[in-house]
Amino acid sequence: MASLALQIKQWGLELGFQQVGITDTDLPEAEAHLENWLDNNFHGEMDYMQRHGLKRSRPELLHPGTLRVISVRMDYRTEAAAAMNQSLADPTSAYISRYALGRDYHKLMRNRLQKLADKIQAEIGSDLPGSMRAFVDSAPVLEKALAEKAGLGWIGKHSNVINRKAGSWFFLGELFTNLPLPIDSPAAAHCGECRACLDICPTQAIIAPYQVDARRCVSYLTIELYGSIPENLRPLIGNRIYGCDDCQIICPWNRFARLTDEQDFSPRHRLNTRQLLDVFAWSETEFLAKTEGSAIRRIGHQRWLRNIAVALGNAPASALIVDALKPMLNHDSDMVREHVQWALAQHQSVINPK
Structure with missing residues (x-):
């Protein structure tokens, strides 16, 4: 399994992901944070955030047999998007979030994750049937908590995942599996005393760090x-x-x-x-x-x-x-x-x- 985990990470890079991490399905702290967030009605009209009960925080309920989650990230910041601060400063320009300027990432990443699943199944063969399912913001999954636990980055005070070497301009995706792969160490937080994101929010939606x-x-x-x-x-x-x-x-x-x-x-x-x-x-x-x-x-x-x-x-x-x-x-x-x-x-x- 250790050798397979290394192979999975290499295949992930070859498929265009910038990082691959592996974690277990134990998310008690994230579950408590989610329940508190919902109890405060911070989700507004996003009823889907509570519709699936504990499936969001307990992967094995969403995909039975899940023991591990393979978490991936893919950078999306383009050179053209990087120059958009000028557009934000011009009140007559139409500012669109950088993630949405190009092709919808959901299908692209899901296809890549499925290719990764196919490679894993081909490697382990029929003697060890793998049960794998890909998710890209398409089901009740605590993708940020899983990414943090898989070592891809930490959840910042603005609730986005931050990587020390790559910032936060990336998409996340997951592959649920029944394979008992070795897990990676969680990422440590490095926001420190910084509160730049709280202060800059135009509507003061970040009401407290991590909230x-x-x-x-x-x-x-x-x-x-x-x-x-x-x-x-x-x-x-x-x-x-x-x-x-x-x-x-x-x-x-x-x-x-x-x-x-x-x-x-x-x-x-x-x-x-x-x-x-x-x-x-x-x-x-x-x-x-x-x-x-x-x-x-x-x-x-x-x-x-x-x-x-x-x-x-x-x-x-x-x-x-x-x-x-x-x-x-x-x-x-x-x-x-x-x-x-x-x-x-x-x-x-x-x-x-x-």
Whole structure:
């Protein structure tokens, strides 16, 4: 098994993962943290976080027979994405979280994990039947806790996994297995007294170290929330129309972040340089075409317009913005109309000049 574990890590690197670690399924501390988080209703409308009971923190309940979890990480920061701080600083630009600029990572990583499972099964042969199942943010899995325990990094105060040599710009994936592989040592935490991520959060969603109230998080508000964005939080969102990277941008450990060679993660359709008025003008057909194969498509056209309307409301007063917003007052969606009305109200100096 020790030899097989070394082989698995080598195969993982060959398949494009930057690191592979192995851990057991014992997650009592993570389970307690999750239950406390849910008890405080920090999950908001993400009902799926509690729908599966203990399956999330007890892998053997999700995939019977699981003894070990093979945890992997894959860098996604591209050179184009690395230059996006300028876009965040320009209130007329459309800021999209860097992870979503290219191809949806779920299918790509799951396919790689399945190839890893196939290699493992071929190596052990039929005399030792392996039971393996791949997950990439697609089932109730405590992927961050597993990654930390497998030595891939520690969970930072912003709740993302940080690696001392690679920062935090990476995706996680898991392979559950019944093979009694030797396990790796957990990663030690290295946040120290730093609280940069707490201070930079635009909506102060990180209410305490290691405690994120998702109901205030820009990523939750622009991606997970189905209805209206609370009015008191709209001005704080700025020009972020899909997700938020502020806590990662400010993290000092990301000075060690590496650029990926994975071409599928490169920005598509110039999503890293779009203007708000440009993407607001997309019809539903255009939206579906330009987000094909992208994680962005999951929010649908109405929430896309909702998010951009808020960003346009936060942009400097402009007759061009007002002209773009007014026709959307006739949109079929009550939600879209509500956010457009709010955005127009922010431009009163243009609409009703003194």
